[in-house]
Amino acid sequence: MAVASRLDTGKAFARVLLPTLAKGVIVRRPPVLAMAEKVQADALAVRTMKALRDKYGPEPLRLRVTGRSVALVLDPEDVGRLLDETPEPFHPATAEKRAALKHFQPHGSLATRGPEREKRRRFNDVVLRPEKLDVEAVVRDEADLLVRHAMSTGVLTWDDFAQVWWKVARRIVLGASARDDEALTDDLKTLRGNANWAFLHPKRRGLRKRFERRLREHLERAEPNSLASLAPASEVASQAPHWLFAFDAAGIVTMRALAIGGSGPAGVLESARLWPTTPVILRESTIATRWHGTWLPENTLFIVFSPYFHRFYGDTYRPELWPTQEPALVPFSGGPGVCPGRDLVLVSAGTMLDTLRAHLDFSTLEPPFPATLNHFALKLRATRKGDDGLEVV
Numbered sequence: 001m002a003v004a005s006r007l008d009t010g011k012a013f014a015r016v017l018l019p020t021l022a023k024g025v026i027v028r029r030p031p032v033l034a035m036a037e038k039v040q041a042d043a044l045a046v047r048t049m050k051a052l053r054d055k056y057g058p059e060p061l062r063l064r065v066t067g068r069s070v071a072l073v074l075d076p077e078d079v080g081r082l083l084d085e086t087p088e089p090f091h092p093a094t095a096e097k098r099a100a101l102k103h104f105q106p107h108g109s110l111a112t113r114g115p116e117r118e119k120r121r122r123f124n125d126v127v128l129r130p131e132k133l134d135v136e137a138v139v140r141d142e143a144d145l146l147v148r149h150a151m152s153t154g155v156l157t158w159d160d161f162a163q164v165w166w167k168v169a170r171r172i173v174l175g176a177s178a179r180d181d182e183a184l185t186d187d188l189k190t191l192r193g194n195a196n197w198a199f200l201h202p203k204r205r206g207l208r209k210r211f212e213r214r215l216r217e218h219l220e221r222a223e224p225n226s227l228a229s230l231a232p233a234s235e236v237a238s239q240a241p242h243w244l245f246a247f248d249a250a251g252i253v254t255m256r257a258l259a260i261g262g263s264g265p266a267g268v269l270e271s272a273r274l275w276p277t278t279p280v281i282l283r284e285s286t287i288a289t290r291w292h293g294t295w296l297p298e299n300t301l302f303i304v305f306s307p308y309f310h311r312f313y314g315d316t317y318r319p320e321l322w323p324t325q326e327p328a329l330v331p332f333s334g335g336p337g338v339c340p341g342r343d344l345v346l347v348s349a350g351t352m353l354d355t356l357r358a359h360l361d362f363s364t365l366e367p368p369f370p371a372t373l374n375h376f377a378l379k380l381r382a383t384r385k386g387d388d389g390l391e392v393v
C-alpha cells in the first residue's frame with residue numbers, strides 16, 4: 001500500500017489541492033486566479049503530481065489525513081475504473097460536494113444518493129439534449145450582437161463576452177423573457193460564492209428563497225425553445241440551478257477556446273482539456289475496494305486531479321485528440337457520471353466560436369500555452385474579416 005509521508009501529504013495539499021480550492025471550485029475568485037496565473041500554480045501542481053507518481057508508483061496514493069481515508073489517483077487506468085464504476089461502488093455525491101452544493105442546489109443530481117439519484121440523473125439525461133431545441137438560433141442571435149460590439153471597439157474582453165454568454169444561458173434554460181434578468185444570475189452567483197466555502201459558510205435562506213421564487217416564475221412560463229418547456233416546472237426547478245451555474249463553465253471554456261484559435265466542438269474540448277473547469281473529480285467508495293493488490297476501506301475519498309492527466313498530451317492545441325478513448329482525458333468526466341450537459345455545451349459553445357470567427361479574426365496566445373490561464377484578464381484583439389457583409393452600427 002502506497003502511503004505518502006507526512007511531508008508529501010503536506011505537498012499534495014499545499015501545491016495541488018488547496019490552490020485549486022482557493023481559486024474557487026463553485027465560482028472563480030478573480031484576485032486569486034490572477035495570482036495563480038502569475039505564479040503558474042497549475043504548473044507546480046502538475047510537477048508535484050508527477051513527482052509523487054515517480055516516487056510511489058501507479059497505485060492510488062493514500063494521504064495522511066486524520067479521520068478520513070483519502071487517496072490521490074495517479075494512474076490513467078484507475079481514473080477509467082473510478083468513472084466507469086460510478087455510482088456504485090464509487091459515488092459522486094461525496095460529503096464535500098454535498099456540503100458545497102446544498103447552498104444553491106440541494107436536490108441536484110450530483111448531490112443525491114440512493115434511488116433518488118438514478119431518477120434525477122435520468123431526468124437530466126432526457127432533458128439536456130441539444131436536438132430538442134434550436135440552440136444554434138439562440139446562440140447566433142446573441143453572437144451577432146457581440147460581433148457588432150467587438151467590431152466597433154476592436155477588442156473582445158471577458159466582461160463583454162460574459163454579459164452576452166449569460167443572455168444565451170438564460171434564454172436556453174428559461175426562455176427569451178429571462179434574457180435580461182441579470183438579477184437572477186447575480187443572486188445565483190452570490191449563492192455559489194457561499195458554496196465555495198462548503199461547510200464553513202452559513203446558508204442564506206432568504207436569498208435562496210428569493211432566487212427560487214424568481215426562477216419558478218420563469219419556469220412556469222415554459223417558453224418555447226427553452227429547457228423549461230421540456231418538463232413540468234416542479235421537476236425542472238430542482239435541477240435548473242445547476243444548469244445555470246454550469247453555463248458559467250461553458251462560457252469560460254468558450255472564451256479560452258477563442259484565445260487559442262479553437263473552433264467547433266473539438267476547439268471547445270481542447271480548451272477544457274488544457275484548463276479543465278472541474279479540475280478535481282471526487283468519488284467516495286461505498287464498499288472496500290481492491291487496487292493493484294491492496295485494499296482501500298469503504299468511504300475512501302478518491303481524488304482525480306485532471307490537469308495532471310490532461311497535460312500528458314501537451315501544451316498546444318490538438319483538436320485531433322477528439323473524440324478520444326483515453327481513460328483520463330476527462331474534462332466532462334466519463335462513464336455513467338459523465339456530464340449530461342456535454343452535448344448541449346458542445347453545440348452552444350461550438351456555435352458561438354464559429355459565429356464569432358465567421359466575422360472576426362482574433363489575436364491568439366502563442367503555444368506552448370500556460371498551465372494557468374486567468375480568463376478574467378483575457379482581452380483579444382478583434383479585427384473584421386475581409387468582406388462579411390455585416391454593417392457596423
Ligand code: HEM
Nearest residue numbers: 109110124243246247249250253278331332333337339341
Ligand atoms: C464547459 C462546460 C461544462 C463542463 C466542463 C462540465 C463538466 C462536468 C463534470 C466534470 C461533471 C462531473 C462532476 C462530478 O463527477 O463531480 C459534470 C456534471 C454535471 N453537469 Fe456538467 N459541465 C459543463 C456544463 C454543463 C451544463 C451547461 C450543464 C447543464 C445545462 C451541465 C449539467 C451537469 C449535470 C446535471 C451534472 C451532474 C451529473 C450527475 O449527477 O451525474 N454541465 N459536468
